[in-house]
Amino acid sequence: MKHHGAGLHKLTGNEDLVAQMTRNYKTAELSVPDRAMLDYAVKLTEAPWTMEQGDIEELRKHRFSEAAILDINQVASYYAFVNRLADGLGVELEPYWEQAG
Numbered sequence: 001m002k003h004h005g006a007g008l009h010k011l012t013g014n015e016d017l018v019a020q021m022t023r024n025y026k027t028a029e030l031s032v033p034d035r036a037m038l039d040y041a042v043k044l045t046e047a048p049w050t051m052e053q054g055d056i057e058e059l060r061k062h063r064f065s066e067a068a069i070l071d072i073n074q075v076a077s078y079y080a081f082v083n084r085l086a087d088g089l090g091v092e093l094e095p096y097w098e099q100a101g
Contacts, residue, residue, distance in 0.1 A: 016029075017029065025038050025042075032062065033062035033063065033064065036058055036059060036061075036062045036064075037059065037062075037064070037072055039058075040055055040058065040059055040072060040073075040076075041072060041075075041076035043055060044073065044076045044077065044080075045076055045079075045080045056069060059072065
């Protein structure tokens with residue numbers, strides 16, 4: 001989480017948001033659409049076999065375009081893949097990421 005927090009801080013410059021997201025995104029100061037996006041990504045990451053059309057409809061309800069929904073899906077899936085690959089091989093973080101967080 002440390003290296004992802006460093007990336008979020010670099011992107012937003014918002015130390016409070018990084019701290020909130022590190023603790024629990026559900027209590028972070030986020031827009032309703034951003035929370036819906038994260039709910040989708042968490043469900044896809046933790047229990048992909050439970051995904052259903054209603055999950056996509058929820059994103060559409062928050063005005064995410066088809067392209068944005070595809071992006072959300074691909075990014076969440078990619079990070080799940082890469083994290084599992086790294087964890088499974090015992091890959092250690094590079095010192096840059098540990099210091100940046």
